[in-house]
Amino acid sequence: MSETEPEDGAHGATIELVNLTKRYPGNPNPAVDNVTMEIKAGETVIFVGPSGCGKSTTLKMINRLIEPSGGRIRINGEDVTDIDPVKLRRKVGYAIQSSGLFPHMTVAQNIALVPKMIGWPKGRIRDRVEEMLDLVGLDPGEFHGRYPRQLSGGQQQRVGVARALAADPPVLLMDEPFGAVDPITRDHLQDELIRLQHELHKTIVFVTHDFDEAIKLGDRIAVLRERSHIAQFDTPEAILTNPADDFVSGFVGAGAALKRLNLSRVRDVEITDYPTVTVDDPLQTIFNKLRSSGTNEILLLDQRRRPYKWLRRGDLMRARGSLARAGTLVSDTVTRDATLRDALEAVLTDNTGRVAVTGRRGEYTGVVDMxxxxxxxxELLEADRLEALEAQHELEEARAAQTHAEQEGPGGEAKA
Incomplete structure (x- = not known):
């Protein structure tokens, strides 16, 4: 395939790092020292470690934004260490903190940048821009001609991800991409990335200093020490339940059972329906719906069917013909890809005993309750308790066997 031809439906690629090393002049110790790692096609691998441990340097060597001092990089078996780094970067998507959008370009121009550079035809680029905006949950008609300064931080990050994916690269590198936004927006961006990965199956390498984010997003997590030495490279569940050493335990921290809530998604539990009305419904219709629902509360949706307010009976009595000041604004929602920990935090923050679940454009799809x-x-705590009891039983059996062996002579006879 020529460089100007788009790779339709390109999925992930394998990545191999072999003895990858980075030395800077004047520093006796390498910033990254002899890292060897295999990443499977289509998996999300998270680099997590203390500040200055070399995780971002390791990431940037994959697309050679930082040139390695030694070692090899193979993508789908091809050694990319010696090929043109500019061509390499066009085949590897890259998303960074604060989006990195060009301020003088519109949203559409930012997304079209790489496809244009590699020679895609104008019609194909136009279609791809619309496809990418829709993919990241932004209305193409509304956002196509906007400039980055006209977007919220979360919207900028979505456009940054759309730009990174525009040329359909098999590999996506992400360097703390959600680190500069508020916690609620960050949760939603994480959910969006999980949803995108379910659709696209790219190979994603993601750098973060936040272990909870690593648990939520990663198929596997590489916990890195100084100079990117790998302390443990395993699934989130394995690291939570069996950390390799005290250094890894320090990242897991207290409350491992609660952290395991990051391994379960809202889609894994029962999502129930709830009585809803819209802002366009007459007040009498809303009264009747609340009266017949058998609940003390009803969910008001806006004109796009997004959760807007929780309305109680008393709120409606005080409405006096208008809903403008009635009810309590919905402060948070979750998607089906949100973790149960996100949902629990949202329920505790909202004080309603439930949280609304939304689709990709924020539309209401149901609720999850406390x-x-x-x-x-x-269930998680009980599973942990049973696992601990089983481990204790195995340990006691091993000790008993060892004691029995010590009490017998070399020939199997009991010692005198």
Missing amino acids: ETLLNSVH
């Missing part, structure tokens, strides 16, 4: 979430917590 009882469902607490049952999940209890």
